[in-house]
Amino acid sequence: xxxxxxxxxxxxxxxxxxxxxxxxxxxxxxxxxxxxxxxxxxxxxxxxxxxxxxxxxxxxxxxxxxxxxxxxxxxxxxxxxxxxxxxxxxxxxxxxxxxxxxxxxxxxxxxxxxxxxxxxxxxxxxxxxxxxxxxxxxxxxxxxxxxxxxxxxxxxxxxxxxxxxxxxxxxxxxxxxxxxxxxxxxxxxxxxxxxxxxxxxxxxxxxxxxxxxxxxxxxxxxxxxxxxxxxxxxxxxxxxxxxxxxxxxxxxxxxxxxxxxxxxxxxxxxxxxxxxxxxxxxxxxxxxxxxxxxxxxxxxxxxxxxxxxxxxxxxxxxxxxxxxxxxxxxxxxxxxxxxxxxxxxxxxxxxxxxxxxxxxxxxxxxxxxxxxxxxxxxxxxxxxxxxxxxxxxxxxxxxxxxxxxxxxxxxxxxxxxxxxxxxxxxxxxxxxxxxxxxxxxxxxxxxxxxxxxxxxxxxxxxxxxxxxxxxxxxxxxxxxxxxxxxxxxxxxxxxxxxxxxxxxxxxxxxxxxxxxxxxxxxxxxxxxxxxxxxxxxxxxxxxxxxxxxxxxxxxxxxxxx
Numbered sequence: 001x002x003x004x005x006x007x008x009x010x011x012x013x014x015x016x017x018x019x020x021x022x023x024x025x026x027x028x029x030x031x032x033x034x035x036x037x038x039x040x041x042x043x044x045x046x047x048x049x050x051x052x053x054x055x056x057x058x059x060x061x062x063x064x065x066x067x068x069x070x071x072x073x074x075x076x077x078x079x080x081x082x083x084x085x086x087x088x089x090x091x092x093x094x095x096x097x098x099x100x101x102x103x104x105x106x107x108x109x110x111x112x113x114x115x116x117x118x119x120x121x122x123x124x125x126x127x128x129x130x131x132x133x134x135x136x137x138x139x140x141x142x143x144x145x146x147x148x149x150x151x152x153x154x155x156x157x158x159x160x161x162x163x164x165x166x167x168x169x170x171x172x173x174x175x176x177x178x179x180x181x182x183x184x185x186x187x188x189x190x191x192x193x194x195x196x197x198x199x200x201x202x203x204x205x206x207x208x209x210x211x212x213x214x215x216x217x218x219x220x221x222x223x224x225x226x227x228x229x230x231x232x233x234x235x236x237x238x239x240x241x242x243x244x245x246x247x248x249x250x251x252x253x254x255x256x257x258x259x260x261x262x263x264x265x266x267x268x269x270x271x272x273x274x275x276x277x278x279x280x281x282x283x284x285x286x287x288x289x290x291x292x293x294x295x296x297x298x299x300x301x302x303x304x305x306x307x308x309x310x311x312x313x314x315x316x317x318x319x320x321x322x323x324x325x326x327x328x329x330x331x332x333x334x335x336x337x338x339x340x341x342x343x344x345x346x347x348x349x350x351x352x353x354x355x356x357x358x359x360x361x362x363x364x365x366x367x368x369x370x371x372x373x374x375x376x377x378x379x380x381x382x383x384x385x386x387x388x389x390x391x392x393x394x395x396x397x398x399x400x401x402x403x404x405x406x407x408x409x410x411x412x413x414x415x416x417x418x419x420x421x422x423x424x425x426x427x428x429x430x431x432x433x434x435x436x437x438x439x440x441x442x443x444x445x446x447x448x449x450x451x452x453x454x455x456x457x458x459x460x461x462x463x464x465x466x467x468x469x470x471x472x473x474x475x476x477x478x479x480x481x482x483x484x485x486x487x488x489x490x491x492x493x494x495x496x497x498x499x500x501x502x503x504x505x506x507x508x509x510x511x512x513x514x515x516x517x518x519x520x521x522x523x524x525x526x527x528x529x530x531x532x533x534x535x536x537x538x539x540x541x542x543x544x545x546x547x548x549x550x551x552x553x554x555x556x557x558x559x560x561x
Contacts, residue, residue, distance in 0.1 A: 026116075026160040027116055027119065027121065027160045027161050028040045028041070029160075029200060030045050030121065030163055030202075031200065031202075032202060032237050032238070032268070032269055033355050033358045033360070034267075034358040034359055034360060034361050035266060035267060035268055035269055035270065035358075035361065036269065036302060036353070036355075036358055037269055037302050038355045042354065042355040042356070043351055044349065044350070044351050044352070044353075044355070045302070046095075046293060046298075046302050046303035046349050047095070047096045047123075047163075047271050047302055047303035047304060047305065048093065048094055048095050048096065048293075048303050048304075048344060048347060049094050049095065049096035049097060049098055049123070049303070049304065049305040049306065050089065050092060050094050050096075050097055050098070050305060050306045050307075050308070050309045050321075050340075051097070051098045051100070051274060051305055051306070051307045051308040051309060052075055052085075052089075052097035052098065052099055052308075052309050052310070053072070053073070053075050053098075053099055053100045053101065053308075053310065054073045054075060054310045055310065055311070055312045055313070056071040056072040056073060056101075056129065071129060072100070072101040072128065072129055074101065074102045074103040074106055074108075075099055075111070076099055076102055076108045076111040076112060076122070076124075077102070077103060077106035077107065077108055077111065078111070079109075079110025079111055079114070080328075081111075081328060082110060082111035082114045082115065083110070083114055084328075084329065084331060085309070085331065086114050086115065086118050086120075088322065088331055088333065088337075089115075089118070089120060089309070090118050090119075090120075091341060092321075092337065092340060092341050092344060093341060093344035093345050093347070094120065094344065095119060095120060095121060096120065096121045096122070096123060096163060096303075096305070097115065097120060097121075097122055097123070097309075098122075098123040098125070098273070098274075098305045099122060099123070099124050099125065100125045100127075100169065101125060101127070101128050101129065101132075102124060102152060102156075104148070104151045104152045104154075104155045108155065108156065108159070112156075112159040112161060115161055116159065116160055116161040120161065121161045121162070121163040122159075122161055122162055122163060123163050123164055123165075123166065123204070123240075123305070124152070124156060124162060124164075124165050124166070125165075125166040125168075125169055125206070126148070126149040126152050126153070126165050126166065126167055126190075127145075127166075127167075127168055127169060127171075128148065131144065131407055131448070132144075132145060132148050133145065133168065133169075133171065134168055134171045134179065134182050134183060134186065135171075135179075136170075136171050136172065136173055136176050136179050137176060139171075139176075139178070139179040139182040139433070139435060140182065140380075140433060140444055140445065141182045141185045141186050141189075141380045141383060141445060142383050142444075142445045142446060142447060142448070143383040143384070143385045143388055143445060143446060143447050144447045144448065145186070145383075146186075146189060146382075146383045146385075146506055146509070147385065147509035147510065148509070149165075149167070149186070149190055150190075150193055150506055150507075150508055150509045151508075151509040152165075153165065153190070153193065153194065153197075153199065153201075154197075154508055154509070157197065157199050157201075162201045163201065163202065164201050164202035164203065164204050164237065164238055165190065165201055165202075165203060165204065166204045166205060166206050166240065166273075167183060167186045167187055167190055167203060167204070167205055167236075168183050168186065168205050168206070169205075169206040169242075169273075170206065170207065170208040170242065171183055171205075172207070172208075172218055172370075173208055173210075174210050174211070174214045174371050175371075177214070177218065177370035177371050177373045177375055178373065178374075178375055178376075178434065178435035178436040179435060180218060180221050180222070180370060180375050180435060181375060181376055181377075181378070181379050181380060181435035181438070182379075182380055182433070182435055183205060183222065184221065184222055184226075184234055184379055185234070185379040185380040185381075185382075187203055187205070187222065187234055187235065187236050188233060188234035188379065188382075188503070189382050189383075189503075189505075189506050190203055190506075191203050191232075191233065191234070191235075192233070192505045192506070193505065193506045195505075196505045202237035202238050202269075203236050203237050203238070204236055204237060204238035204239065204240055204269075204273075205222055205236050205238075205239060205240065206240040206241075206242055206273035206274070207219065207239065207240065207241055207242060207273065208242055209241060209242060209243050209244065209245070209259075210371075211371070212258075212262060213370075213371055213372060214370060214371040215241070215262070216262050216263075217367040217369065217370040217371070218370050219239050219241075219263070219266060219270075220266075220364070220366070220367050221366055221367055221370060221375065222235070222236045222239065223235045223236055223239065223266070223267050223268045223361075223363065224363055224364055224365060224366035224367070225363035225364070225365065225366070226365075226366050226377040226378070226379060228365050230362055230363050230364075231363060232361065232363050234379065235268060235361075235363050236268060237268055237269060238268065238269040238270075238271065239266065239268060239269065239270050239271075240271055240272065240273025240274075240305070241259070241263075241270065241271075241272055241273055242272070242273045242274040242275075243256075243259065243272045243273075243274070243275050243304075244274070244275065244276070244277040245259065245277070246275070246277060246287075246288035246291075247277035247278075247279045247280075248277075248279035248280070248281070248284075248285060248287075249285055249287050250287070250288065252291050252294075252296050252297075255288065255291075256288070256291060256292075256296075256297060257296075260296065260297055260300050260301070263300050263301075264299075264300050266300070267361045267362060267363065267364070268361055269302050270300060270301055270302065271301055271302045271303050271304050271305075272292065272301065272303070272304025272305060273304070273305055274304075274305055274306075274307040275288060275292070275304045275305070275306060275307065276306050276307045276308075276319065278318065278319060282318075282336070283334065283335035283336045283339060284336050284339060284340075285339055285343075286306070286336075286339045286340045286342075286343040286344075287343065289306075289340070289343035289344060289346075289347065290343060290346065290347070292304055293347045293348075293349065293350070294350075295350060298349075298350040298352075299353075306321075306340055307319055308320055308321070309321050309322060310322065310324070311323060320334070320336065321333065321334055321336040321337035321340060322334060322337055365377075373436065374436050374437070375435060375436060376434075376435055376436060376437055376438030377438070378438030379438075379503075380433055380435075380440045380444070380445060381440065381445060381499075381500060381501050381502050381503055382445075382502060382503050382504050382506060383445035383446075383506075384445065384497065384499075384502065385510075387496045387497045387498070388443065388445070388446035388447060388450050388496075388497075389450075390495075390496035391443060391446065391450060391454070391492055391493060391496040391497065392450045392453055393479075393481070394482060394483065394486045394492035394495070394496060395450075395453045395454060395456075395457040395479060395482070395489055395492055396457045396460055396461060396465065396470075396478065396479055396482050396488070396489065397453065397456040397457040397459075397460040397461075397469075397470035397476050397477070397478060397479065398453045398456075398457075398476065398477050398478075398479050399413070399449050399450075399452040399453040399456060399472075399475060399476060400475065400476060400477040401475045402474055402475060406449075406475075409475055410448045410449055410451075410452050411448075413452045413455065413456065413472055413475065414428075414431070414448070414451060414452055414455055416472075417452070417455035417456055417458070417459055417472065418431075418455055420459045420462075421455060421458045421459050421462060424459065424462035424463070425462070426458050426459075426462055428455055428458070429441050430442045430443050430444070430454070430490075430493055431443055431444055431446075431451045431454060431455065432444055433445075440500070440501075441500075442493045442494070442497045442500040443493050443497060453476075454489055454493070456470060456472055456476045457470075457488075457489035457492075458489050458490075460476075460478070461488050461489060465478075
């Protein structure tokens with residue numbers, strides 16, 4: 001983990017500073033036994049939380065039906081703001097905050113220490129807006145998202161108050177259930193990464209609510225074992241249901257009884273990833289809190305996250321418990337805050353069942369349909385960055401955009417280029433994946449920029465390598481360093497991605513934001529990843545980007561229907 005002996009001293013200093021930043025008295029470690037959470041004393045742990053993230057810029061458009069932001073403010077990187085808010089969060093009576101997007105390049109010591117000393121755990125979503133998540137409409141589990149996830153985990157692994165990581169938020173929806181295998185592949189790879197690093201944080205997913213034939217099969221799919229061997233290797237540990245069924249002064253029978261019954265036999269931890277419906281006549285009374293922690297629901301649910309500490313707007317109404325002054329120094333609480341404080345203050349946790357009486361979870365076979373749509377139990381492979389970098393170097397036409405902000409360009413080039421390839425009698429099947437029938441193209445997990453190079457190369461070669469066919473409005477360059485042993489893009493893909501179905505333990509992401517070199521690759525005889533061809537790096541370092549013209553902005557939350 002620490003690399004060469006020359007690096008051990010600075011790494012040790014970093015680890016020590018992180019330990020000191022979190023305070024001498026570490027928070028109790030929270031673990032899962034069966035479908036429940038327990039602290040180190042064996043006392044049952046419930047999530048009594050609040051969503052903690054200022055809303056980013058939301059661009060309203062037909063392509064953004066969920067009202068998701070295109071930017072974000074990392075709330076764990078602003079130490080003064082965390083110190084400003086911590087007394088209000090403590091007064092609210094919470095033990096957990098949920099954060100939807102963080103920037104792994106920033107420093108989080110102040111905030112994580114502040115919250116640790118206050119006894120507050122964090123649930124951290126690994127996804128980001130735009131290119132940093134699994135696109136619900138054009139899903140892929142790719143190197144760019146994997147690298148982002150592991151980089152974030154590496155940054156937060158030194159803190160004692162990380163309860164868990166969410167690998168997605170509402171990425172699977174009723175009309176696109178075939179995204180589920182990609183989410184499950186992410187759970188598999190991130191879980192194995194955590195295990196390889198001896199990190200005990202839990203892996204979760206936050207789901208949109210829906211009809212029984214959607215939400216129950218989805219929950220079961222994410223906690224099943226595709227191999228039928230009763231293994232948890234690709235199962236999530238926590239299922240967060242974003243639930244807004246209780247509005248105003250409702251009742252258990254009217255709001256939660258059916259949902260609780262549906263999850264009564266669920267095999268891993270279930271909690272409310274968000275709750276807090278805005279009634280026709282605000283403010284919110286938060287009367288659901290008493291029921292959520294009652295004997296009616298405690299046998300099934302492990303608490304929930306109230307949405308939201310900061311103001312947030314959505315199609316469902318205006319949310320938020322506090323307002324922050326224009327100079328960011330003063331907090332003014334609202335009636336929503338006062339009501340939640342009163343309800344949270346009256347909660348008494350039910351300390352049963354005892355940890356010793358709980359059986360380990362079993363992991364059943366997977367459902368094959370969600371919302372009556374077929375989903376495959378064959379999951380996408382582990383993204384292989386070394387193989388993708390090998391491929392990029394071997395492609396005859398390379399994506400060299402004229403601007404550094406080229407997400408939209410990638411999103412335009414790929415479908416346009418595939419149209420040209422199709423007209424020339426070719427196919428773009430190798431860059432795509434289908435979670436419905438379990439077919440995944442050889443380079444479907446590569447960074448979108450490399451996929452663009454692959455598509456451009458297919459067309460360039462289909463036109464007898466006419467230089468103009470590689471231009472794509474000045475965004476492509478002929479690669480003069482292609483090895484003579486690689487006659488075309490298809491051959492490069494076959495050579496570099498020698499094991500297209502390989503599943504392996506991911507390595508840490510490169511330290512830079514570019515694709516760079518990485519030890520991630522396909523399985524080899526030694527059990528370590530490797531690439532097919534040994535080729536030099538391409539002439540440029542491309543920032544990992546997504547197909548922004550096609551994405552659905554899956555990173556942050558604020559997805560309240």
